[in-house]
Amino acid sequence: MTQTLLFACDLSEENRAAYARAIRLAHESGARLDVIHVLDPYLPRRVLHDLEEAVVADMQAMLTDIREDYALPEPRTLLQTVAGASYAEIIREAHDREVDMIVLGSHRKRGQPDLVAGTTLARVLRSAPCPVLSVSQPANRDWQDILVPVDFSLGSRHILRETLKRFPEARLTLLHAWDIPGERELGSDKEYARWRDREVERLRCQLERETDQLMSELDSVPDLELVLEQGDPLEVLLTRLRRQPPDLLALSCRGQLGRHSHITEALLSEPHCDIMLCRAW
Numbered sequence: 001m002t003q004t005l006l007f008a009c010d011l012s013e014e015n016r017a018a019y020a021r022a023i024r025l026a027h028e029s030g031a032r033l034d035v036i037h038v039l040d041p042y043l044p045r046r047v048l049h050d051l052e053e054a055v056v057a058d059m060q061a062m063l064t065d066i067r068e069d070y071a072l073p074e075p076r077t078l079l080q081t082v083a084g085a086s087y088a089e090i091i092r093e094a095h096d097r098e099v100d101m102i103v104l105g106s107h108r109k110r111g112q113p114d115l116v117a118g119t120t121l122a123r124v125l126r127s128a129p130c131p132v133l134s135v136s137q138p139a140n141r142d143w144q145d146i147l148v149p150v151d152f153s154l155g156s157r158h159i160l161r162e163t164l165k166r167f168p169e170a171r172l173t174l175l176h177a178w179d180i181p182g183e184r185e186l187g188s189d190k191e192y193a194r195w196r197d198r199e200v201e202r203l204r205c206q207l208e209r210e211t212d213q214l215m216s217e218l219d220s221v222p223d224l225e226l227v228l229e230q231g232d233p234l235e236v237l238l239t240r241l242r243r244q245p246p247d248l249l250a251l252s253c254r255g256q257l258g259r260h261s262h263i264t265e266a267l268l269s270e271p272h273c274d275i276m277l278c279r280a281w
Helices: 016-029 045-070 086-097 120-127 154-166 190-216 233-243 259-269
Strands: 004-008 032-039 077-083 101-105 132-135 145-149 171-178 224-230 248-253 274-279
Touching: 004 016, 004 086, 016 032, 016 045, 016 101, 016 132, 032 045, 032 086, 045 077, 077 086, 086 101, 086 120, 101 120, 120 132, 120 259, 120 274, 145 154, 145 233, 154 171, 154 190, 154 248, 154 274, 171 190, 171 233, 190 224, 224 233, 233 259, 248 259, 259 274
Parallel strands: 004 032, 004 101, 032 077, 101 132, 145 171, 145 248, 171 224, 248 274
Antiparallel strands: 132 274
């Protein structure tokens, strides 16, 4: 079955990095690249007709320009416009075309997580039938180091599987933030310290078993490092991203209100790298 990538193009300069990454991914994977631009459905019909031709011409011009900048051959490409609400049309097209991945530009309101929830990016994440890639870094940056936060949930197993399947040659770091009860009160107690160390080792063994089970289902096994760090999951992850940003962050997105949604919004508002998000089913 032919792979298809869907890129939502808004023709802005900020969107250029995402367009370039979509072209590169399509070329490297042999996938077809479907590029869509969503038009305002309330424009007069004659204006929409004239605008469609101009927008498709601009998308083609930008495609040619980016290919020349990155010295990339042109992948199989389909350029189209649709009319409607941006997030709804992107989701509809992803379903209709049975795409393997949606590529979008990053959230523009940097440092403002409270503004992420209503954006096209966040709305697409909540309902996308496939992984969504939010691009903020130049496309000439290779994805060699990939960070995957894990918490033993179905969602983290799904994102790990997707990452292993899509990037078998990359170096993966699995990050699990742990918080053992009683640390503040009993941290200096020797008996507690021994119990804590046993619990941390148990967590590591559990993570290794989960990972080995997934590895046994796949053909190739990439370089992989297991990292356990104590602390709040969001703070641990943000500290890691600031101190040692990966090329790509692969994250599970549950798509509902709550703590996990808060973590996703914080990461999208302060992107230190490109982010691949998979909705947990």
